[in-house]
Amino acid sequence: MKCEICHKNDATTAYTHIVDDTKKTLLLCASCVPQNEEKEKAVPRPKEDESTQSVPELIKKVKVEFNTAGPSESTENTVCQGCSMTYKQFKKVGRLGCHQCYTSFAPQLERLLKRIHGAEAHCGKDLVEVGTVPSPHKALEQLRSELKDAVDREEFERAAQIRDQIRGIEVDAEGRSLR
Amino acid sequence: MNISELTANHAQWLNGAEDRHGIVVSCRARLARNLSALPFAPKATVEDQEQVIEQVLTAAQRGHLMNSASFFRMDALRENERRLLVERHLVSPALAESKGQRGLLFSRDESLSIMINEEDHLRLQAILPGLQAENAWAAVNALDDELGASVAYAHSDKWGFLTACPTNVGTGLRLSILIHLPALVLTEDMERVTRGLTEMAFTVRGFYGEGTHPVGNLFQVSNQFTLGVEEDKIVEKLTAITQQIIECEKDAQDALLKEARAQVEDKVWRAYGLLSHARVLSSQEFMNLLSAVRLGYSLGLLKQLDSAFMNRLMIVTQPSHLQMENGGEIAAEERDIYRAERVRSHFATLASEEGGQS
Numbered sequence: 001m002k003c004e005i006c007h008k009n010d011a012t013t014a015y016t017h018i019v020d021d022t023k024k025t026l027l028l029c030a031s032c033v034p035q036n037e038e039k040e041k042a043v044p045r046p047k048e049d050e051s052t053q054s055v056p057e058l059i060k061k062v063k064v065e066f067n068t069a070g071p072s073e074s075t076e077n078t079v080c081q082g083c084s085m086t087y088k089q090f091k092k093v094g095r096l097g098c099h100q101c102y103t104s105f106a107p108q109l110e111r112l113l114k115r116i117h118g119a120e121a122h123c124g125k126d127l128v129e130v131g132t133v134p135s136p137h138k139a140l141e142q143l144r145s146e147l148k149d150a151v152d153r154e155e156f157e158r159a160a161q162i163r164d165q166i167r168g169i170e171v172d173a174e175g176r177s178l179r
Numbered sequence: 180m181n182i183s184e185l186t187a188n189h190a191q192w193l194n195g196a197e198d199r200h201g202i203v204v205s206c207r208a209r210l211a212r213n214l215s216a217l218p219f220a221p222k223a224t225v226e227d228q229e230q231v232i233e234q235v236l237t238a239a240q241r242g243h244l245m246n247s248a249s250f251f252r253m254d255a256l257r258e259n260e261r262r263l264l265v266e267r268h269l270v271s272p273a274l275a276e277s278k279g280q281r282g283l284l285f286s287r288d289e290s291l292s293i294m295i296n297e298e299d300h301l302r303l304q305a306i307l308p309g310l311q312a313e314n315a316w317a318a319v320n321a322l323d324d325e326l327g328a329s330v331a332y333a334h335s336d337k338w339g340f341l342t343a344c345p346t347n348v349g350t351g352l353r354l355s356i357l358i359h360l361p362a363l364v365l366t367e368d369m370e371r372v373t374r375g376l377t378e379m380a381f382t383v384r385g386f387y388g389e390g391t392h393p394v395g396n397l398f399q400v401s402n403q404f405t406l407g408v409e410e411d412k413i414v415e416k417l418t419a420i421t422q423q424i425i426e427c428e429k430d431a432q433d434a435l436l437k438e439a440r441a442q443v444e445d446k447v448w449r450a451y452g453l454l455s456h457a458r459v460l461s462s463q464e465f466m467n468l469l470s471a472v473r474l475g476y477s478l479g480l481l482k483q484l485d486s487a488f489m490n491r492l493m494i495v496t497q498p499s500h501l502q503m504e505n506g507g508e509i510a511a512e513e514r515d516i517y518r519a520e521r522v523r524s525h526f527a528t529l530a531s532e533e534g535g536q537s
Contacts, residue, residue, distance in 0.1 A: 005375035006423045007430065055345060083222040095343040097222035099215050099333035102341050109345065113338065116346055119407020122339025124350045128327035138321035139243040145314065146288065153194060158288060169243045
């Protein structure tokens with residue numbers, strides 16, 4: 001029996017999951033089985049195609065799931081300190097009005113984000129502090145790969161421009177390290 | 180750069196590198212970012228939007244990657260010109276159609292771009308040819324570092340980068356590949372593949388992204404979640420998954436060729452013949468024929484052309500490109516004639532090269 005996802009390797013695992021309250025089983029090979037860490041997460045990943053649903057629809061679902069018998073007056077009327085958007089308005093448009101909305105509507109958003117992403121907190125890139133001088137390293141790496149591409153494709157005018165850009169950065173960096 | 184020069188510009192993402200048997204067209208990494216000092220799109224006034232544009236332009240000037248980039252204000256462009264930018268995948272349909280002060284900043288080879296005042300203040304994009312998810316992420320990450328050092332982003336320790344729509348919060352990263360899967364469509368396996376991908380938290384969409392239908396067997400596969408998954412992990416997963424899809428497609432192609440070689444060859448060569456000689460070509464017909472020719476290239480049946488040839492042709496035959504080249508609005512029927520002309524002359528260069536070689 002071949003794996004039902006890649007159709008290439010032999011299926012080694014019966015992977016059972018729940019879609020719309022019905023159990024479904026797929027026979028999968030080791031490389032297609034969703035990884036353990038995901039299975040172990042306390043929060044289940046959202047069901048099929050949820051990311052394509054509109055945010056207002058998702059908000060409604062969250063409400064039903066958490067058994068709130070109708071929106072409470074106080075939740076609905078929560079006002080963002082930053083932009084004066086109400087939670088009711090957010091529910092309608094599905095877009096937040098400013099970064100402070102995330103603080104003002106924190107309890108409601110916590111549930112919604114869990115529902116959308118199946119996760120509770122960010123992991124990944126940190127904020128770069130404003131005022132830090134970005135290391136020229138990444139930019140240089142990027143430009144060098146562009147230069148190589150231009151030379152490979154014999155686009156010499158473009159290559160010359162990129163070369164000048166690289167020189168500019170190098171001169172800049174030297175100046176900085178001398179200071 | 181002037182907008183009329185764009186039609187002849189060689190966008191790097193179309194050059195066919197890393198195309199994996201002609202199956203992967205391109206790879207795109209997009210980051211959603213907002214400035215903490217200004218209200219998000221739903222609450223932004225025209226003055227706020229102007230501020231965003233000004234701050235981003237200043238930040239770009241200070242950096243190394245975008246200081247010689249071209250800048251267009253959307254409201255200064257005609258409708259057709261804005262659509263041209265959509266066709267080149269430099270802006271989203273939403274940015275082209277929405278109201279207010281919007282802008283686009285892009286590098287000369289069109290590999291790096293910034294949409295200003297779309298759903299978020301900033302949408303940073305890196306788009307590269309073929310399967311190069313890691314490089315696309317590295318490129319957009321470098322641009323993000325440069326801008327982030329100049330402007331204060333909306334960010335929370337818990338939820339990461341804050342976006343107007345909660346579906347983008349966290350990394351703000353949407354990584355996608357544009358992939359050609361004719362054999363999986365033909366063998367009716369696409370539905371299964373789509374289901375499998377959804378299970379693994381990836382979304383399958385049409386050529387122009389959200390809300391569009393697949394055209395010419397081209398699909399966009401992108402990550403679904405932005406919160407709780409590290410960028411590197413997304414890159415790794417998408418690359419692995421794409422390799423699997425390529426293998427599935429390759430197997431299906433080989434099976435087709437084995438079972439019905441004459442019919443497959445006939446389909447490919449008929450398409451080649453029609454593209455070389457047709458006098459009227461609708462956009463839909465063209466995309467379907469190009470898909471058959473691309474399949475022929477993947478199978479090694481057609482050796483006289485390559486991915487760069489097909490990718491570029493695919494873009495310059497889009498409606499707004501044809502209109503721009505012919506100096507303004509043209510009715511759809513007339514456009515189909517121009518399209519056929521354009522395609523014919525493109526294919527004629529192949530015939531003459533071939534003639535020269537033999």
